[in-house]
Amino acid sequence: MTKSAGNPVSVSFRRQSNAREWKEKLIGFVLLCCALVSIATTVSIVIVLLNDSVFNFNAIGKDTDRPLEGLVTGTAGQLKLKGRGTKFLHDLGQLTQGDDERADGPALIHIDGVEYGVQTRESDTELTLDRPLENDVSGGTVMRVDLAQRAFFQQVSLKEFLTDREWTPQMPHRSQQKFGILPLLTNTLLVTGIAALIGVPIGLAAAIYLSEYAGPQERNIIKPILEVLAGIPTVVYGYFALMFITPWVLRPFFQDLLGFKVSFFNAASGGIVVGIMTIPMVASLSEDVLRAVPRSLREAAYALGATKFDVSMKVIVPAALSGILASFLLAIARAIGETMAVSLACGRTPNLTINPLDQIGTMTGYIVQVSQGDTPVGSLVYKSIFAIALTLFLITLTMNIISQWILKRYREAYQ
């Protein structure tokens, strides 16, 4: 600074540029923070899904996560605890899990690994459960008692989750509850399969038509309408399935004409509307890649005597195959994660079936069902939706990653 002391112009200039630099840096930092929100979102999604399914964050650092041994006496649902249980039951009084609307639901405890609701708490050492104990306790047995802080996969083994063929969380006793994801997964894939059968070919045909056949005027009409179709809320499609597809399409054809029984809630109606939903997505994504194929390829094919069919199906589609496949995968991932239409149209009884006219229960449908019902927050059934959501998240994430990989790996680059 001493050097330029005699020259005020240069001093002020440098100062200004310094301030400007700082301002620039500050703006850059603020924008970086904006960008980091998306990373934070992903991290929170992962934490939320792991919490309650794989391990329980709420239990960390709390005294209540330690299993306590209590002397259980009494008959039926009466429970008396001695010794270390006293402090535990005091803690229980503090604990009514969940938010305000659900607070009237019972607090939950585990006795020998089985979940019970606590109906009333007589004193610091006595409480009444919502149902009789499953094991015989007439003589006064020592049991492991702990607050229901254990996560889903700490109570249900991964093996049972992946291989059991039944999903019966509504049963009152833990020994009868089965948590096998296979029925839910099969039903989800059934709906997705039907949706793909409808959405993929029609979407691709529409894309080929828009890119190869339609004139600019026709395209100007079709594209905005397809956009509208893509923008219709899924709950409306659910209504459409219930009010139109089942009574006016499926019932007259399959039941009255062919003699199959069509339930009011069925997989086919849900699959069909999800398929309709994915048409605009496949069409617009595929059309973009079809149009990106250079003109010279088309002209070369025509010069060799190809018909329009040959050009589209044997030249243009193969040239754009990676993009088309990626659009299929994205559409299928969307169909798997689709919630409202499916939960409205398909019913709520997961069973291991591939009959599309039967009522089923998908993964997303089950999540909605539990979150809407009066299942106490923190119970095993409530925690099961986090395990399902985690499965759902992993499936769609895998499909998204594969589709991006296909796009990158097999992209045909044209100048």
Next chain:
Amino acid sequence: MSLSFVSDKSDPVLLRRQLVSRVFAKVCRFCTWGALAVLAILLACVGWNAVGWLDWQFLTSVHSADPEKAGLFAGIWGSFWMIQLTVLFCVPLGIGTAIYLEEYAPRNLLTGLIKINLANLAGVPSIVYGMLGLAVFARMFGMFSKDGGQPTLYEIPGIMQFELPFGRSVLTGSLTMTLLILPVVVIASQEALKAVPSSIRTASYALGASRWQTIRWQVLPAAVPGITTGVILAISRAIGETAPLVMIGSLTTIFYTPGDINSPADLIRHPGKLADVPFSKFTAMPIQIYNWIGQAKRDFSHVAAAGIVTLLFVLLAFNALAVWIRYRASKKIQW
């Protein structure tokens, strides 16, 4: 050498190929217009069921157990306030992210991570966002709840009171929706920023403008139509999205509007009520419709249809606005 091969009409192979080509064109055309016909059938089905039910009474009354008296009033105001807040949060965040990625981001690992992450977030099912909103905004992992799950009351003296966690409030709904549509807004804004030619930036730099001045006065104004279109389409998705609201548990049986503001005049008369809006419980249009579809009484299907027509009308208006902005911009700006 004869040139007769060009018009050899009797060649069976050639005839077959031409037939295949013609049939294929018909099939493609049928599929495309068939998809549009489904839209027409859908609208007709909903419209038919709504006739006689969509009236002034429906728009001005709240939910009721009697289908004749049920209405969408609380849902309309709930959706309105939720979307207002969503725009407030989402637009700065989304545009900021897009500007960072397009104009500032160095080519490093973090930038790549953010880009991949955005693409993946766009594919996450909306119900998962609902679970995120429930845990992070509605419950805040139980961090602020006192004994018995009751929220804690905080107060900024003289201005407002608020509760942590947010519970089933308008704020929870809008924050969840913000995260849900953020990837869409970012990707649309990125496209709009990319479309601005680099010569504009270079010219601005040559005139001595700093990076931010270039973005603020040259790039952003040119990209505004594209960004606006993207934001409007994203917002129209947020209006119709149901699954996240089901998860965060917006109630269907709400008989009042957020902040108890029942008309624009109400808002002008008591502007103080505005502070209550973000923290009051709410219901939204799609949630009401979902509830009515599930009702046992037959007549509720007509009420649901009336709600759907209202919802679709709002969405179509938004879509039309986006198309109009795009059309105007394409006429105005020519590089």
